[in-house]
Amino acid sequence: MKDKIVIATRESQLALWQANTVKAQLESLYPELKVELLGMTTKGDQILDSPLSKIGGKGLFVKELETALLDGRADIAVHSMKDVPMAFPEGLTLATICEREDPTDALVSNKFTSIDELPANSIVGTSSLRRSCQLRMLRPDLVVKDLRGNVNTRLRKLDEGEYDAIILASAGLIRLEMQDRIAQFISTETSLPAGGQGAMGIECRSNDKDTHSILAPLQHDETAVRVIAERAMNKRLNGGCQAPIACFAELQDNTIWLRGLVGSPDGKTMLRSEAYGPKDKAEALGIELAEELISQGANSILEAIYK
Numbered sequence: 001m002k003d004k005i006v007i008a009t010r011e012s013q014l015a016l017w018q019a020n021t022v023k024a025q026l027e028s029l030y031p032e033l034k035v036e037l038l039g040m041t042t043k044g045d046q047i048l049d050s051p052l053s054k055i056g057g058k059g060l061f062v063k064e065l066e067t068a069l070l071d072g073r074a075d076i077a078v079h080s081m082k083d084v085p086m087a088f089p090e091g092l093t094l095a096t097i098c099e100r101e102d103p104t105d106a107l108v109s110n111k112f113t114s115i116d117e118l119p120a121n122s123i124v125g126t127s128s129l130r131r132s133c134q135l136r137m138l139r140p141d142l143v144v145k146d147l148r149g150n151v152n153t154r155l156r157k158l159d160e161g162e163y164d165a166i167i168l169a170s171a172g173l174i175r176l177e178m179q180d181r182i183a184q185f186i187s188t189e190t191s192l193p194a195g196g197q198g199a200m201g202i203e204c205r206s207n208d209k210d211t212h213s214i215l216a217p218l219q220h221d222e223t224a225v226r227v228i229a230e231r232a233m234n235k236r237l238n239g240g241c242q243a244p245i246a247c248f249a250e251l252q253d254n255t256i257w258l259r260g261l262v263g264s265p266d267g268k269t270m271l272r273s274e275a276y277g278p279k280d281k282a283e284a285l286g287i288e289l290a291e292e293l294i295s296q297g298a299n300s301i302l303e304a305i306y307k
């Protein structure tokens, strides 16, 4: 067995937290194993001045990390599952899906404690079409304003008064011990999360058997089933995390309950569907739900965005 694992990671606080968490888990499982971090800056970290949906989708935060894996400069990359593209480059694979943190979206505000409390014309910050289409559908009287940057940058912009409230993933705030900034954990009925939200995944070289077996104990089967169903739906819809697509799977006993939606960015059209299926057919369930949304007209909404 190898004696060292190098983790390629972005250098945002959240990415470093995630990489360090995997490092600590591996070190406690394997006291002899050396685990090092290789910090890198990705395109998604560099381009901060244009909306994410305009600068090219889902691979933005992972491409440089994947190059390091393929070059052998690193052995694994720890990702937020919602940022991981559906297809992996030749030679790389998703080895592990770790236990999910709170999957909800969070409202963060210094003035208001819930979406219901926001007065008409309040400015709400998010750069996610998925969040904004759901918010616009619920509250067409609010003003959605683009908000970029890592979690700390976004909170700073809120504190500087540019926004009345912002929406972030609860998981990121919890991990960074900023849970006290959360005004409202928004229910999944109000804001259906992005596929994979709150779950970390670990990518590595497909043929690196040693690393696969080292990572095996970090797999969380229940989370994996849920995330596989969600990603299958996204994949069938060709949607990245920048599309106004939401999907969320829950597991009750051996049954998956998968909910999905596709919204138009103006919040005027919202296609919703849900499906139940056995947990050993997670991928088929995701595809089934996607096809139901396509039969409702999802493709014409999505094509208008990708154009």
Ligand SMILES: NCc1[nH]cc(CCC(=O)O)c1CC(=O)O
Binding pocket: 080, 081, 082, 083, 167, 168, 169, 170, 171, 172, 196, 197, 198, 199, 200, 241
């Ligand atoms: N797209 C950025 C991103 N990727 C993962 C998270 C949060 C943590 C997670 O979902 O695991 C965030 C920040 C956010 O959406 O607020």
